[in-house]
Amino acid sequence: MTDEIDQKLIIALTDDSRRSLKALAQITGLSSPSVAERLRKLEERGVLKGYSVEVDPHAFGYQLRAVVRISPLPGQLHEVERQIEATPQFTECDKVTGEDCFIAKLHVRSMEQLDEILDRINIYARTNTAIVKKATVKRRLPPMT
Structure with a gap:
């Protein structure tokens, strides 16, 4: 399961997968290291499968x-x-x-x-x-x- 902070991270990355840890920290109210740890855990659990760009x-x-x-x-x-x-x-x-x-x-x-x-x-x-x-x-x- 994901909690509210995980969901905020996922939505923020869906909107812009290039957001910095600092920007994600501001969105979630966490520190950059805490955001990095959450992202790592989401990746390990297979919730986040990758990061991409949109090409026209x-x-x-x-x-x-x-x-x-x-x-x-x-x-x-x-x-x-x-x-x-x-x-x-x-x-x-x-x-x-x-x-x-x-x-x-x-x-x-x-x-x-x-x-x-x-x-x-x-x-x-x-x-x-x-x-x-x-x-x-x-x-x-x-x-x-």
Whole structure:
């Protein structure tokens, strides 16, 4: 379990993973060494799994983001998974229950590039693709209480 101070630390780091120990200490009312110790314990327990940066794919020419539901053809599940893993434009993929086996997100530079990627996948699966117009809810934490 986490307490209120741990939750403040997690929220602060989610907002800005580059916050200094001094800034985190001010937010929590703890000393910098106490914050460092709490972070170490959160890491050891697997609550904090890493620290990251957010990169804008547009800066690299990726103009479109798509969500693809993927249903492998019979006997092709592992090959579809290999194809997704081998395609760097897939930036996220979840194996799910239900009619589709995978829900994947990918970034592409053009509709032509999207078609090329989907053509490779469609040898092994049926796909259903939606182009993302806007991120209504950006990635966020679920409630901690």
